Amino acid sequence: MTLSLFIAGSHTDIGKTHVACALIRAARAQGLVVEALKPIASGFDPTDWADSDPGRLLAALGEAPSAVALDRITPWRYAAPLAPPSAARLEGRTLPLEPLIDLCAGRLAASAADLFLLESAGGLMSPLADDGICLDLLDALCLPVLLVGGGYLGAMSHTLTAAEVARGRGHPLRAIVVSQDADPTAPDFTETRSLIAAHAGGVPVFPAPRGGDQAWAQSLLAALIDLPVSAPA
16 A cells, blocks of 8 residues: 555544545546545435535545445444433444554454555544544544635634644644635635644644635645646646
């Protein structure tokens, strides 16, 4: 395997899946074999899931939506749009951390992909299981981190705090991606990215602007696996 990455967020609903899908498409365009796993999703509607996070990841991978594919990419799914352990309790289900760790570790060990993306749920410090947060899963898997932050007011603090938490646990940050906020009153996106980069301790910081142009994903891929693609603008 060339590279495995833990895609973590500084916040919930921050754009982790958007970044993962863009990176998958960029890698596939380079002829790379890509595998993705988002082990847990809440707010999931089993009757209409094409635009859900698992559905979007499958589409980026070029896979047809099916029950088998869904079970493979996101085996734990819950209806309520809450932290996974809260959503699980509403359904009378438990969500222990150990089976989650075992599944992720097994999939990583068995993969022959050039790029393996493991997307977490919520933010880095969000409750992920009855007995653990997202950071606990990262601790168990010991993967390099691709951190996704936002462009809303306050996002710089959230992003830099998450970066420090990951580094404090000894996890290397391969890159930070700043996802542009949809709110037109959000702070200037270029300024937000520049200020995060100024305080990121040398970690490369990439913008993920809204819209169809995803040239940034090629630049991110280049930085991650040393492909000859231009640096971020």
